[in-house]
Amino acid sequence: MSDNKSLENLVTQVRRDILRMVHKVNSGHPGGSLGCAEFLVTLYNDIMKLNDGFAMDGKEEDVFFLSNGHISPVIYSVLARRGYFPVDELNTFRLLDSRLQGHPTTHEGLPGIRIASGSLGQGMSVAIGTALTKKLNGDNHLVYSLHGDGELQEGQIWEAAMYAAGNNVDNYIATVDYNKKQIDGATDDVLPLGSLSAKFEAFGWEVLEIEDGNNIQAIKDGMAAAKAKTGNGKPVVVLLHTEMGNGVDFMMNTHAWHGKAPNDEQLESALAQNPETLGDY
Amino acid sequence: MKKYTNTGSKDTRSGFGDGLTELGKTNPNVVALCADLTGSLKMNAFKDNHPERFFQIGIAEANMIGIAAGMTIGGKIPFTGTFANFSTGRVYDQIRQSVAYSDKNVKICASHAGITLGEDGATHQILEDIGLMKMLPGMTVINTCDYNQTKAATLAIADFHGPVYLRFGRPKVANFTPADQKFEIGKAVQLTEGTDVTIVATGHLVWEALQAAETLEAAGISAEVINIHTIKPLDEEAILASVAKTGCVVTAEEHNFLGGLGESVARTLALHRPTPQEFVATQDTFGESGTPAQLMEKYGLNAASIVKAVNKVITRK
Structure with a gap:
């Protein structure tokens, strides 16, 4: 368990990492990355039970899959800050010959990544597969996944949702970054998602909502409640209401920063709002 | 010239099914997934012998490929079974990202390949699958010729680490290769x-x-x-x-x-x-x-x- 203050400090540093990574290469996805910083920091440093070091097989530990791979800056920062690989390697994000590809991959052997993601809609199926293997192995640890809300427009998600409920995959917690925005605008304008809670409930899932998905205590409480729902025959989904671009005033309340890097001036302003806490890479 | 004798026509898919049945007994890490074609793929014996290691996915091939990829994490060796068309073209991106690019030890086993699927016609026949699969970096592509060879190949790919596309067919065809053959991947x-x-x-x-x-x-x-x-x-x-x-x-x-x-x-x-x-x-x-x-x-x-x-x-x- 980690106290909220140290998690908040880590979040601030992760925000700086995200901003500096995308600024350096003038590409990448800061909006969704910032929106999920509190969640992923808390997941990796408070919620999940993790072994030291990295083993692809993830036996006897919790396993996480990032399905919306475009928010790679935040997962890279969180993994590096948790010690999976040197923090300095964040300097290589999106550069030639880097292990930190634009979208996460196992191809370059980056510790902490177990599946490639980027082409959307595939991570729930993968997570279910690993959850099934954990059951076969008698491994009582949990599998987690994170999905974009726009990603739920992919049909494979609903194939997976139907399977998980129909086959009692109850050692699995899916989470949705419910910021209601995607590249082309509001999800309601692009392709309305309708009621996600009603949809997942109809599919046979336990549905929980974290109303402030950028609040560490709310994330802790919500995920504890989600964990308590596991092992009861149903998969669990957590709808995480987040703010895209959280922590940088001009990146919030807009979808404009989905896939756009700040310029020098914007970076300076964004970093000023997030003073260094644990040391920049 | 050496002559070959048909020892009794059999379908290659039965070679797969019988190979899988044997793997069920010999390799506890082998798991089988099927998208509502258990009988067509001859996977019934594996299903009956090892219900805990058989996964009926339903008519959801994309999900099947993703689940198979995930099951490798923790050491399982998934064999997916459906028709060749639904094993490749329908799920190309899932195979590309979650299996091939992610280097997952998934065996994509595809029956009813080619034109000899017959009466169902072109929606179910596929004549493009070898091309689709061989284009994927890291993918091994195998197309066996008879029952004995298909069975031998099924056994061999379980011992090989890496993604494999195993292609076989529906009709009964001559069975002429040795029953006890050693199948060497990549060897003519x-x-x-x-x-x-x-x-x-x-x-x-x-x-x-x-x-x-x-x-x-x-x-x-x-x-x-x-x-x-x-x-x-x-x-x-x-x-x-x-x-x-x-x-x-x-x-x-x-x-x-x-x-x-x-x-x-x-x-x-x-x-x-x-x-x-x-x-x-x-x-x-x-x-x-x-x-x-x-x-x-x-x-x-x-x-x-x-x-x-x-x-x-x-x-x-």
Whole structure:
């Protein structure tokens, strides 16, 4: 368990990492990355039970899959800050010959990544597969996944949702970054998602909502409640209401920063709002 | 010329099913996934013997590929089963990202490949799958010729680490390779020795190539028949050694001439030993309904077509 203050400090540093990574290469996805910083920091440093070091097989530990791979800056920062690989390697994000590809991959052997993601809609199926293997192995640890809300427009998600409920995959917690925005605008304008809670409930899932998905205590409480729902025959989904671009005033309340890097001036302003806490890479 | 005997026609998919049944007994890490075609894929025995290791996914092939990829994390060896069309084209991106690019140890086992699926017609037949799969970096592509070889291949791929596409078919065809054969991935099998022409065949066309070789022998033409069960990685050495002797080649496959075995052989020859080549394959077309024999005849995929191609290629030497 980690106290909220140290998690908040880590979040601030992760925000700086995200901003500096995308600024350096003038590409990448800061909006969704910032929106999920509190969640992923808390997941990796408070919620999940993790072994030291990295083993692809993830036996006897919790396993996480990032399905919306475009928010790679935040997962890279969180993994590096948790010690999976040197923090300095964040300097290589999106550069030639880097292990930190634009979208996460196992191809370059980056510790902490177990599946490639980027082409959307595939991570729930993968997570279910690993959850099934954990059951076969008698491994009582949990599998987690994170999905974009726009990603739920992919049909494979609903194939997976139907399977998980129909086959009692109850050692699995899916989470949705419910910021209601995607590249082309509001999800309601692009392709309305309708009621996600009603949809997942109809599919046979336990549905929980974290109303402030950028609040560490709310994330802790919500995920504890989600964990308590596991092992009861149903998969669990957590709808995480987040703010895209959280922590940088001009990146919030807009979808404009989905896939756009700040310029020098914007970076300076964004970093000023997030003073260094644990040391920049 | 060495002669081969049909020891009793069987479908190659039963070779897969029986191989899987054996793996169920010998390898506790093998798991099987099926998208509502358990009977067609001959996976019933595995399902009955090991219900805890059999996963009925329903008609959701994309989800099946993703689940299979995830199941490798923790040490399982997933064998997915559905028709070749639904094993490849329908789920190309899932295979590309979650299996091939992620280097997952998934065995994609595809029945009813090619035109011999028959009466269901072109929506279910696929003549593009070898091309789709061989284009994926890191993917091993195997197309077996009879029951015995399919069973042997099924056993062999469980011991090989990495993604594999195993292609086989629906109809009962001649069973002529040894029951006790050792299946070596990537290793060509020379079936006959010859001096005038090399016939490189895969899948159902291997038996047809042997029939063609007998006809050719009667006409005084000596054909060397090579069974290429592994299209990728291709046994280039075996092919080059043979054409060095014969000076011309006919490739034969139940697949489009674009993207198939023929193109892989042509590339090898272009790089190392430019050689006249004729292609027995479908001519960039979809299939249609009909019996397997009718379709093989209409689309030029039988022994007679191979003989014709040999007679042509020999004049080009």
